[in-house]
Amino acid sequence: MRKPEQCGKNNNNKLRKGLWSPEEDEKLMNYIINNGQGCWSDVARNASLQRCGKSCRLRWINYLRPDLRRGAFSPQEEELIIHLHSLLGNRWSQIAARLPGRTDNEIKNFWNSTIKKRLKNTNISTTTTSDSPKVYNPQSHELNKDHNNMGGFISTQHNQHAGFMPIFTSSLSSTMQTTMINTMNIEGLPVLDHGLNMQVDGGYFNGTGQCFEDNNKGFYLENDGIFGSVNNIGIEGDMFVPHLESVNTINSIDHNNHHRVENITCKRETNNNSTNFDDNKRSENRVGVGNLFQEELTIGEWDLEELMKDVSYFPFLDFS
DNA sequence: AAGAGTGGCAACCGCGCAAAT
DNA sequence: GATTTGCGCGGTTGCCACTCT
Known part of the structure; x- marks a missing residue:
């Protein structure tokens, strides 16, 4: 040693x-x-x-680090941290990876000094154990035990196809929708697929990237600043979640806050399906992660808690 | 005004892992 | 294969500023 x-x-x-x-x-x-x-x-x-x-x-x-974001955490960031913590436990670095400009230390301190107390005071229960990740239900502020509603997401007939993320019901605030949208976009989790152009007021670039094609200009990360607007995310079916490593390939920022992505590579570590994100391969990214979406799954079958048990579906989540 | 208590934050510590030797 | 090296992570500590009494 x-x-x-x-x-x-x-x-x-x-x-x-x-x-x-x-x-x-x-x-x-x-x-x-x-x-x-x-x-x-x-x-x-x-x-x-x-x-x-x-x-x-x-x-x-x-x-x-020049890309650090200074200042107090916004309520949206706080929501996101709470949700991610409910999924990941004390994996501060993984949580920080979804909060651009924030460090694991900063998030950890914020959690220990502020959120923990606040949750305690408001009697909100969240899991802190990493070996039994549970789902945080923002609607009830309780851990969701209902397997059918996707931990706060209400499934609809509309999205009962492989690779679909459930559509949000209008009962969720736009802020919460945004939070949930982005926390669900963490790498490896299913993302929106065909025919679901989203428009949300107050988007959030979650660090994993929401890439879309801009005609011949290549692929961009839409990032109008933290909780800026994300409109019309991608052309149909073009939304994907690159490996976190790919985020590091961003090497220039233009004045419109469009981050050019150079040589993005989508890795699928669990099945050795390293995928260059070009036109020939994009269909693979739409297909899903591993074998999860290769079969026709209905939303009822897509049980988040069940999925969490099998880490092979979530290359970025390490629950071991 | 002064001491005690508290909270927030920066930094350190110790461990595990992976790559290199 | 054993050891060394370097990095990254989570937990913990200690300092400092602020508030309370």
Whole structure:
């Protein structure tokens, strides 16, 4: 077994600990901007920082990263966190992956300091155990045990085909609909399919990307800012959820907040079905994940809790 | 005004995992 | 195959600012 990195316990105790000074921040920032991240222990050494690599990494990820979103959590983000936590438990990094600009540490702190207490005070029960993920029902604010209503989603005849996500009933607020839309769009879960052009007031780019084709311009991530509007998501059937890794391929942002996606690759890890997202392959993405949608499933058969038991359907969810 | 209590947040710690050697 | 290295994660700690008494 390796020895854990001993921050501050080696190098004759020369390594600094504790709060970062503005000078240290500047050094680290300048170094990474000029040289990229690379190996963190090299970063610490080459940037002339008396810090361990681990500390540098943490500082960068939680504070210096330019794509970080500062400020208080919005109510929508809070809803999303609560819902994701009900699904994922204390997997803060996975939750953070669905909240662009937020760090796992930030979400964890927010949960422990604010949400936990609020839920306790309002007597809302959520699961915190990762080994038994349950469904959070926003309508009742209770864990949903009804297998037939998809954990707050009401199924309709309209979507009883493979690959369909249930349509929301009007009883849900648009905010909640938005939240639910996006939390359901986490990678590997079924996404909207043919004939379901959605228009929601107050969309949210969930970090996994809602990609659509803009004629010959290629594929874009629609992101009008957090909880901006997402209109007419995609051409029929073109909505898909790329692997989270793909999000990292976004390498430029234009002034319309349309994020160009370069060389997006959709990986289907569970079945080794690595899929380049081109016209020839798009039908595969529509088909679904693994074998889940290769058969005609009715909504009644699409039992979320049941699906959760089989992690093979959810390549991004690790309930082991 | 001052001390105690509390909350929020940044950072550290220890562990597990995967890749490299 | 064993060991080393580096990274990432979740849990925890400690500092600081604010509020309360």
